[in-house]
Amino acid sequence: MLPSDDAPVTAPSDVERGSGVALWRQIVERIEADIHEGHLAPGTRLPTEMELAERFGVNRHTLRRALATLNEQGLIEATPGRGTFVKEPPIRYPISSRTRFSEIVSGEGRAPSGRLIGSRVEPASAEIATALRLPPGSDVLRIDMLREADGVPITAGSHWYEAERCRDLDLLVAATGSVTRALETLGLGDYRRLETRITARLADEEDRRLLSLPAGRTVMVVEAINGDPQRRPIQFSRARFAADRVQLVVKN
């Protein structure tokens, strides 16, 4: 069975044996390059493992080792019975003084949506009190949300507000599905991002459930402080982003 003409690039057999670099690693680098150069567009289906193995002149096990690495890197995704596909590139998510989920997602040509998961008033922990510059233990309103682009979950997280200043904000969020619009209604539409802190970790059960992630994926944990035009903190948030669906971008 000869390779068809419309097959993706991943050029035929140019791996060097005994070059000191493992065959599977050479294959990783070739396919990686093909994806980065744009020869393999997002959504493209790769040839079957058997076919690829033949082209590179290696055993299917060797090829699978390469595909496993590319999968770990988040570049491809394999489904039994369907094939292996080049993944869609992540949403570019700019972090700036004016960071708004819905605007960013719209700007990427995708449809944003938000869903209220829950809300309650609770005493502020030391961390949240510091961020919001409130006395520790003050009442804060906590709002848990899930946010999606084209129905795909992007981020899930909690937002904390000074309870007194933001009465009924949770109802407004539930009604509009948007924090921005809810804050506008309260006359706080002009908020701006003051600080953003970013770490990452393995997605736990809850992350996976909320964000519909398979096991072994990672989330970026993004803490943010938003304030009013006078830079007084209004909101502290801690959200988990599906790491392989988002790329955070900082411009200076």
Place this chain on the structure above:
Amino acid sequence: MLPSDDAPVTAPSDVERGSGVALWRQIVERIEADIHEGHLAPGTRLPTEMELAERFGVNRHTLRRALATLNEQGLIEATPGRGTFVKEPPIRYPISSRTRFSEIVSGEGRAPSGRLIGSRVEPASAEIATALRLPPGSDVLRIDMLREADGVPITAGSHWYEAERCRDLDLLVAATGSVTRALETLGLGDYRRLETRITARLADEEDRRLLSLPAGRTVMVVEAINGDPQRRPIQFSRARFAADRVQLVVKN
């Protein structure tokens, strides 16, 4: 054997049974709070699992479930035979127009060091050519480095420079262990960060080897473009940060 007086907080048995919230989850929240409030300082050793289980009045398995969650969250770390410890907080790593590894690490009161892993001249991939605004395939100098704070690996990555403009930069980096100082010698000390892109993924074998990470940890993949004062790109870099040792911070 009674608990000693100097034992950490994690108050004795105040978990509610049949409250609708699983016991292990209540324990997570208590210890989490103790860490965040500062009652459990970084580096503190927690009581043994047996002891904690007794204090909370639960089975050791139940307690272990709570510890596993805290471990996933990166708050604690356990070693067989030694015990369970509250982790040191991550280095705060500000991303700004003037982002310098050594300055940041020094500013955190830690000793920065850098080690050259390798370097070579290679043709620019499409991505790198775009970032550096060079014709695709131009010669670029690639420098691979590992950077540490107090001897602990923080980040490993590649830096690409226009080959012509940065001749012998690799030798300077090898000599000084610092990209900043090497660039200064070439009269390019005044570079500034133009753009930063951040994603995250599970650490692969190479990441784990370079960064001395145990299996299952995550890395943040940070791509950066640095330019001269006229905002002409000088350097493109792609580095992997040990996610549980660093918190990237963006101020607006």
Place this chain on the structure above:
DNA sequence: AAACATTTGTGCGTATGTATC
């Protein structure tokens, strides 16, 4: 070097509550 205690890591079996069909 060898024996030992301490502590976390892992496995098995069992019982109970809770949500779902």
Place this chain on the structure above:
DNA sequence: TGATACATACGCACAAATGTT
């Protein structure tokens, strides 16, 4: 109302890593 599946919780035993004597 069952029937079923799943998460929670407990008890006991042993393996593996570490530090000390």
